[in-house]
Amino acid sequence: MIDLRVDIAGVVLKNPITTASGTFSPRESGAFYDLNELGAMITKGVSSVAWDGNKTPRIGETYGGMLNAVGLQNPGIDYFMENELPYLCQFDSKIIINVAGRTIAEYCEVVEKLADAAVDLLEINISCPNIKEGGIGFGTSPKMAAEVTKAVKKIAKQPIIIKLTPNVTDITEIAKAVESEGADAVSLINTLLGMKIDVHVGKPVLWNKMGGLSGPAIKPVAVRMVYQVRRAIKLPIIGLGGIMTGEDAAEFIMAGADAVSVGTAALVNPTAPVDIKNELIDFMNKYGFKSLKEIRDGFND
Amino acid sequence: MTKEIINARVITNREIAKGIFLMEIRGAESAIECAGPGQFVNVYPKAKQTLLPRPISICRVEADILTLVYGVVGEGTKEFSGYPAGDLIRISTPLGTGYNLKEIIGSDEEAENNKVNSSLKKAVLVGGGIGVPPLVGLAEKLITRGVSCTAVLGFRDEPFLAEAFESLGVETHITTDSGRSGYKGTVLDLIREKNLSADYFYACGPKIMLRALNQYCLEIDAPLQVSMEERMGCGYGACVGCVCKVQSVYKKVCQDGPVFYGRDVDWND
Numbered sequence: 001m002i003d004l005r006v007d008i009a010g011v012v013l014k015n016p017i018t019t020a021s022g023t024f025s026p027r028e029s030g031a032f033y034d035l036n037e038l039g040a041m042i043t044k045g046v047s048s049v050a051w052d053g054n055k056t057p058r059i060g061e062t063y064g065g066m067l068n069a070v071g072l073q074n075p076g077i078d079y080f081m082e083n084e085l086p087y088l089c090q091f092d093s094k095i096i097i098n099v100a101g102r103t104i105a106e107y108c109e110v111v112e113k114l115a116d117a118a119v120d121l122l123e124i125n126i127s128c129p130n131i132k133e134g135g136i137g138f139g140t141s142p143k144m145a146a147e148v149t150k151a152v153k154k155i156a157k158q159p160i161i162i163k164l165t166p167n168v169t170d171i172t173e174i175a176k177a178v179e180s181e182g183a184d185a186v187s188l189i190n191t192l193l194g195m196k197i198d199v200h201v202g203k204p205v206l207w208n209k210m211g212g213l214s215g216p217a218i219k220p221v222a223v224r225m226v227y228q229v230r231r232a233i234k235l236p237i238i239g240l241g242g243i244m245t246g247e248d249a250a251e252f253i254m255a256g257a258d259a260v261s262v263g264t265a266a267l268v269n270p271t272a273p274v275d276i277k278n279e280l281i282d283f284m285n286k287y288g289f290k291s292l293k294e295i296r297d298g299f300n301d
Numbered sequence: 302m303t304k305e306i307i308n309a310r311v312i313t314n315r316e317i318a319k320g321i322f323l324m325e326i327r328g329a330e331s332a333i334e335c336a337g338p339g340q341f342v343n344v345y346p347k348a349k350q351t352l353l354p355r356p357i358s359i360c361r362v363e364a365d366i367l368t369l370v371y372g373v374v375g376e377g378t379k380e381f382s383g384y385p386a387g388d389l390i391r392i393s394t395p396l397g398t399g400y401n402l403k404e405i406i407g408s409d410e411e412a413e414n415n416k417v418n419s420s421l422k423k424a425v426l427v428g429g430g431i432g433v434p435p436l437v438g439l440a441e442k443l444i445t446r447g448v449s450c451t452a453v454l455g456f457r458d459e460p461f462l463a464e465a466f467e468s469l470g471v472e473t474h475i476t477t478d479s480g481r482s483g484y485k486g487t488v489l490d491l492i493r494e495k496n497l498s499a500d501y502f503y504a505c506g507p508k509i510m511l512r513a514l515n516q517y518c519l520e521i522d523a524p525l526q527v528s529m530e531e532r533m534g535c536g537y538g539a540c541v542g543c544v545c546k547v548q549s550v551y552k553k554v555c556q557d558g559p560v561f562y563g564r565d566v567d568w569n570d
Contacts, residue, residue, distance in 0.1 A: 028538035028556065031304040044541070052551060055570070059534040059542035061376075064350045068534065073541050073551055215352055267535040268345070268352045270306060270393075 013039035020263025045100030065217030127165030142177035230256025246279025339399025420447030429506025525563035
């Protein structure tokens with residue numbers, strides 16, 4: 001009997017598969033598969049007020065990947081709590097709210113409003129590279145990353161996961177900084193800053209010029225960073241970055257992740273999170289791994 | 302509403318104009334018969350490095366046969382153009398909000414109970430280039446309900462699908478930028494010259510054409526529905542990549558659209 005359960009900062013997920021922020025919307029994704037199959041649902045980034053997001057084009061395909069510069073369009077925390085949170089609560093998968101902000105005060109405002117909400121964890125997005133102010137600054141400096149963590153930890157009623165950006169020289173520094181200020185877990189990696197030029201019209205493909213690269217193309221970077229961070233901190237890790245198959249999920253677990261998020265794969269195949277879960281089970285059966293810990297133990301540094 | 306990705310079969314796939322292909326696909330009838338004019342399907346490329354689905358407008362549906370007409374504009378569509386008859390093809394069930402025909406022909410229920418007399422209604426269908434295909438299915442539905450239709454179809458140089466409209470008995474005008482056939486000029490040039498009017502205008506094509514048509518329809522006070530286009534990510538409403546400003550709010554073209562009321566679109570965004 002396989003045990004897929006994983007404990008993230010005291011919250012036990014029934015399996016390690018979560019949906020990556022920005023690639024999941026409960027009604028829309030739920031039209032393709034039963035959301036109860038997930039270990040946890042990580043929402044789109046929610047900000048203190050409604051954010052419009054960037055002008056289009058927001059999406060560009062690259063070889064084995066994609067660029068996005070959506071710009072965190074979301075209706076704001078008040079609308080979210082009234083219209084979207086109740087819908088999420090009908091599922092037994094854990095609920096993780098991704099929090100976005102341009103200033104520390106904005107992060108805190110959202111976290112404070114969620115204090116009594118029936119959510120299990122908060123994922124603090126300090127790393128989105130699409131925002132021109134705030135976001136990119138926080139995640140790229142250990143000092144700022146620590147400041148956000150400290151401020152949010154002070155008021156958060158739920159455990160906090162800090163989502164790390166890979167657009168740094170040494171991600172272990174950022175990981176250690178957030179651990180020292182009380183983060184309960186980390187998730188990595190967010191997207192890599194990238195760009196695509198359409199040579200037939202002589203212009204960048206994205207209105208924002210640059211955007212976040214995701215998908216299979218970034219997996220080796222993500223695996224490397226999970227591996228490094230695992231050896232630098234003690235906190236639980238949610239690993240993400242190009243997971244397309246159950247084997248990819250196992251790879252992140254071997255690198256040191258406790259749980260994983262599936263993002264771009266769901267754009268390629270709307271049922272990806274469930275398919276990947278089933279493939280992971282097949283992988284575990286193939287090698288006789290009875291738990292996620294046994295997968296990790298199957299890795300020889 | 303449940304959605305799924307289905308394995309369908311290519312029945313025919315042929316070039317009908319330079320770089321324009323018509324593909325007939327057989328899928329489970331239950332999966333595709335519900336398609337309404339103006340909806341699209343996601344077509345998933347087989348090559349692993351081309352990740353994203355390509356959203357292709359539905360030209361028409363009949364029983365278990367879906368007809369798509371697409372232009373070869375990049376890696377994905379290039380791949381599709383090479384599919385031989387008999388090949389498997391992965392497509393979504395119909396997506397998006399298509400043309401709202403309640404105002405002109407009533408709901409399906411009202412039509413069944415003969416509550417709406419649509420045979421006195423007139424519609425003008427305006428298509429530009431690769432925007433023309435979805436108007437075929439639209440014309441079919443309107444004609445079945447007795448609406449008299451005029452089609453104004455504009456192309457850069459080489460027209461296609463004209464016979465599809467003509468065979469329905471639709472008064473069809475062709476315009477080409479190059480003057481190669483039909484009227485030399487844009488669809489708006491022809492529409493203005495002929496002072497075309499109708500109970501309803503429905504359009505699909507380049508944004509510049511839709512904007513000019515919206516201007517015309519405002520002038521003559523005729524209602525207009527337009528099919529908008531934006532580069533998509535998931536195609537089913539999860540990633541918020543494909544937005545269009547409608548009444549000052551960013552709406553998802555893949556879900557809230559692609560069809561919107563012309564007067565509601567922020568044409569200057």
